[in-house]
Amino acid sequence: MAALPPNGAIKPTGLVPMESKNQDLINRVKQYENIPWCEQYERMISGMLYDSTVEILEVARLRSRKIQKKYIDHLPDDATPTSLGKEREEILRSHVGQLGKGCWIEAPYYFDYGCNISIGDRFYANTNLTILDCGLVTIGHRVMFGPFVSIYAATHETEVASRRDNIEFAREVSIGDDCWIGGSVVILPGVSIGEGCTVAAGSVVTKSVEPWSVVMGMPARVVKKVTPVPPIES
Numbered sequence: 278m279a280a281l282p283p284n285g286a287i288k289p290t291g292l293v294p295m296e297s298k299n300q301d302l303i304n305r306v307k308q309y310e311n312i313p314w315c316e317q318y319e320r321m322i323s324g325m326l327y328d329s330t331v332e333i334l335e336v337a338r339l340r341s342r343k344i345q346k347k348y349i350d351h352l353p354d355d356a357t358p359t360s361l362g363k364e365r366e367e368i369l370r371s372h373v374g375q376l377g378k379g380c381w382i383e384a385p386y387y388f389d390y391g392c393n394i395s396i397g398d399r400f401y402a403n404t405n406l407t408i409l410d411c412g413l414v415t416i417g418h419r420v421m422f423g424p425f426v427s428i429y430a431a432t433h434e435t436e437v438a439s440r441r442d443n444i445e446f447a448r449e450v451s452i453g454d455d456c457w458i459g460g461s462v463v464i465l466p467g468v469s470i471g472e473g474c475t476v477a478a479g480s481v482v483t484k485s486v487e488p489w490s491v492v493m494g495m496p497a498r499v500v501k502k503v504t505p506v507p508p509i510e511s
Contacts, residue, residue, distance in 0.1 A: 292432060292467055294446040295324035302413060302449065309374030311392040313337035321411055321447055322393060326434075329411070330443045341391045344372040349384040377418065382406060389431065397454065402426065412447030412466060418509075420452055423460030423478060432466045453488060455506070473505060 302322050306312055313333045320327035321334070329335075348368045352361070362381060370376045372391035377398035386406040388394065393410040397418035405425045408414055412430030430450045433440050450464055453472030458464075460478040470476065471488030480497040491501045 292446075292448055294326045294434070297323070298325065299323040306374065306393070306413065309392055309395070311337075311340075311371070311374065313390070313392070322413055322449075324412065324446055324448055326439060326444050326446050328443060329445055337390050337392070341372065341388050344368065344391065345385070345387060348372070348382075348386070383424075393430075396420075403460070411445070413449045415449070415451040417452060417454035417456065417472065419454060420456045420458070422458045423462070425461045426458050426464075427462070428464045430466050454508075473503060475503070 298319055299322070303319055306322060312318070313336070315331065315333045317327045317329075317331045317334060321329075348365060351365060351368060356364075366376070366380055369380065369382065372388065373394045373396060374392045375395040377396055377400065379398055380396055380400040382400075382402045383404045385404065386402065387408070389409045389411055391410065393413050394408060395413070395415045397416060397420065399419045400416060401420075402422035403424035406422060407427045409429050409431040414428055414430055428450055430447045431445060432447060433445045439445070448467035450466065450468055452458070452464075452470045453474065455473045456470055457475045459476055459480065462476050462478065462480050462482065464470070464482045468482050469485040470482065471486055471490065473489040474486050475491045476482060476486075476497060477491070477493030479495070480493050481495040482492065483496040486492055486497070486499070489503050489505050490499045491503060492499050
């Protein structure tokens with residue numbers, strides 16, 4: 278068994294479930310594809326306690342795994358970089374809620390639902406990307422991920438009773454434009470990473486990061502600021 282870190286080395290996020298639905302988030306996902314609408318889904322993306330075992334959510338997670346397998350297995354003998362990119366992007370588009378242009382995820386990857394993820398243009402992720410998208414996960418334009426990046430929008434109460442009943446909750450995660458997330462980074466629920474940020478490999482991001490920052494460590498802390506660049510006109 279691995280040794281535990283010194284007491285206080287990793288601080289808890291202090292998240293608690295929300296008490297009412299977030300209508301702004303519910304309205305936002307009306308623009309997404311493949312949403313498993315139901316009462317528990319609306320509670321889930323709102324950050325409320327919800328039951329993850331209702332049938333419609335279980336079916337949605339199974340659908341997600343089928344698409345992941347299709348994406349991973351899709352490697353025709355006559356594939357070229359261009360043809361494979363186009364074909365895999367179409368598979369990915371059937372999986373996520375919103376997808377920009379020129380996106381590439383190295384296989385394999387793992388999403389809980391996929392439909393709660395919005396990805397901007399020119400996104401790249403290396404192998405073994407894991408996103409527990411029980412909360413909404415928004416990724417901006419021109420974002421790059423190293424291998425084994427994990428985004429955990431899902432969480433549980435520390436009190437045991439709700440976990441016994443399969444009750445959990447989630448928090449939204451967002452990553453701004455022009456970010457570079459290093460290999461084996463873990464991003465926890467409720468975190469917002471501003472535009473132009475770099476997160477060093479192996480970091481655990483437990484709280485939101487201001488734009489144009491470089492962070493590293495466990496938990497991640499700002500070690501320097503970088504020069505802001507003007508936005509790219511669409």
